[in-house]
Amino acid sequence: MIRFDHISKQYRGTSRPALGDVSFEAQRGEFVFLVGASGSGKSSCLRLILKEERPSKGKIHVLGQDLGTISSRKVPYFRRNIGVVFQDFRLLPNKTVHQNVAFTLQVIGKSRGYIQEAVPDVLKMVGLEGKAQRMPHELSGGEQQRVAIARAVVNKPQILLADEPTGNLDPATSAGIMNVLERINAGGTTIIMATHEAMFVDQMKKRVIELSQGEIVRDERHGGYGVTAAIPLVKPAPAPTEPATVQLTTGVVVPVAAPARQPAATPAAEIPAAVRPATTPAAATAAPEPAPEASPADGKQPDNVRPITRANPVAHPAEMSLAERLGLRANGTDGGDYDDQNVGPVK
Ligand code: ADP
Ligand code: MG
Numbered sequence: 001m002i003r004f005d006h007i008s009k010q011y012r013g014t015s016r017p018a019l020g021d022v023s024f025e026a027q028r029g030e031f032v033f034l035v036g037a038s039g040s041g042k043s044s045c046l047r048l049i050l051k052e053e054r055p056s057k058g059k060i061h062v063l064g065q066d067l068g069t070i071s072s073r074k075v076p077y078f079r080r081n082i083g084v085v086f087q088d089f090r091l092l093p094n095k096t097v098h099q100n101v102a103f104t105l106q107v108i109g110k111s112r113g114y115i116q117e118a119v120p121d122v123l124k125m126v127g128l129e130g131k132a133q134r135m136p137h138e139l140s141g142g143e144q145q146r147v148a149i150a151r152a153v154v155n156k157p158q159i160l161l162a163d164e165p166t167g168n169l170d171p172a173t174s175a176g177i178m179n180v181l182e183r184i185n186a187g188g189t190t191i192i193m194a195t196h197e198a199m200f201v202d203q204m205k206k207r208v209i210e211l212s213q214g215e216i217v218r219d220e221r222h223g224g225y226g227v228t229a230a231i232p233l234v235k236p237a238p239a240p241t242e243p244a245t246v247q248l249t250t251g252v253v254v255p256v257a258a259p260a261r262q263p264a265a266t267p268a269a270e271i272p273a274a275v276r277p278a279t280t281p282a283a284a285t286a287a288p289e290p291a292p293e294a295s296p297a298d299g300k301q302p303d304n305v306r307p308i309t310r311a312n313p314v315a316h317p318a319e320m321s322l323a324e325r326l327g328l329r330a331n332g333t334d335g336g337d338y339d340d341q342n343v344g345p346v347k
Contacts, residue, residue: 001190002026002049002159007058009044009214017056018044019214026192026207028158031185033201034194035225036211042194045211046161049192050082051075063158080108083152083160083189087167089144091136091151097123098132101150108155122154126180142173149180153189160184162193166200174200198225 002025009019019041026032034042047053048060051067060067063081070078091100098119105115123132126146136144145165152160162181166174178200185191195201201208201224208223209216 001028001030001063002192003059003061004045004048005059005061007048007055007060009041009048009053010056017214019048019055019211021058022211022214022216023058024209024216024219026190028190029185029188031182031191031204031206032193033204033206033208033223034192034211035196035198035201035208036217038196039213040211041214042211043163044214046084046163046192046194049159049161050079050084080155081158083157085145085148085152085160085162085165087164089136089141089148089168091144091147093136095135096132097128097134097136097139097147097150100136100147101154104151105155110155118154119150122150125153125183126150127176140173141169142176145169145173145177146180149177149184153184157189159190159192162191162195164194164196166195166197171199178204201225 004022004024007019007022008017010017022041022045034045036042044053048055048067049062051062051070054068062078065078067078092103095103101119101122102115105118110118120129120132123129126149128143128146128150131139131143134143136147139147145168149165160181165181166177169177174197181191181193182204205222205224208218208220208225210218210223
């Protein structure tokens with residue numbers, strides 16, 4: 001479904017490659033963690049999958065297509081098969097939850113009737129039932145990320161890319177997000193998630209590809225995070241009292257240290273332009289209800305919710321420019337209809 005063949009990537013003006021001779025294949029339905037220190041090449045891999053960057057050497061196949069053969073004009077259509085979630089959520093601040101999720105469907109020309117059915121379904125799936133009319137600022141960080149996930153999967157992409165999706169969230173909230181991602185994966189969506197969160201990677205026992213200075217140093221089917229000594233400390237300090245626990249749907253109980261940590265700095269240059277998806281068979285809507293975090297709109301801000309600070313200047317782009325960033329429009333010329341055959345057969 002995703003195949004890297006001897007991929008090297010050297011950005012212009014840099015002296016050493018960001019990726020060097022990276023080869024791997026992710027099968028349909030897999031959940032793959034991309035781990036490694038900051039600068040090891042995780043986001044570069046995700047951007048290459050989206051065709052936001054081109055490899056300097058090697059070939060990438062995604063959904064049966066050689067990315068080198070997709071013309072720029074067709075890239076937005078290609079990207080509709082791939083949902084993307086970022087560390088900083090990137091919601092439209094002046095739209096409700098419903099409107100944020102509906103937005104991507106509107107841009108790709110889905111009918112009103114379709115949108116009216118699809119949005120509530122996906123909001124329920126991510127645990128935001130009853131919050132459709134909230135504004136983003138009325139939501140906790142975890143809820144905002146759930147909206148972003150709902151937006152990323154509402155038109156059932158075959159692949160979901162997540163670039164440090166829990167990087168701005170405290171551990172308990174992150175566990176809820178991981179539950180949602182697990183459920184989406186259980187519905188058949190292939191997930192590639194870049195992360196620093198050793199705890200989840202260790203607990204979830206999914207495939208782990210570890211990068212170090214642009215090279216794969218580990219590829220394990222049911223891995224853990226591995227040696228964390230070289231990786232910046234992102235785990236919170238141990239809780240002073242008995243730690244709370246969170247049950248993942250895998251049945252794994254994750255200890256949760258209480259206080260929030262500082263948000264990880266996210267250089268704007270590191271964040272790929274967003275994307276948007278399309279057809280997948282499996283709907284992940286039949287899953288059990290998650291337990292969403294308490295929202296500040298429900299009352300007092302809970303201890304486990306850290307206010308979201310947005311340093312990123314591109315966090316609130318104008319809507320149409322967001323659509324372009326989301327890969328939904330081809331330079332503003334995109335209509336509603338498109339040919340699904342643009343994307344090759346599922347492998
Ligand atoms: P990670 O996501 O693991 O932190 P990245 O893929 O963002 O790693 O970066 C890998 C390397 O490529 C780093 O050395 C980074 O500085 C460099 N890099 C990433 N994006 C660019 C860019 N647009 N231009 C130049 N260098 C870049
Ligand atoms: Mg990164």
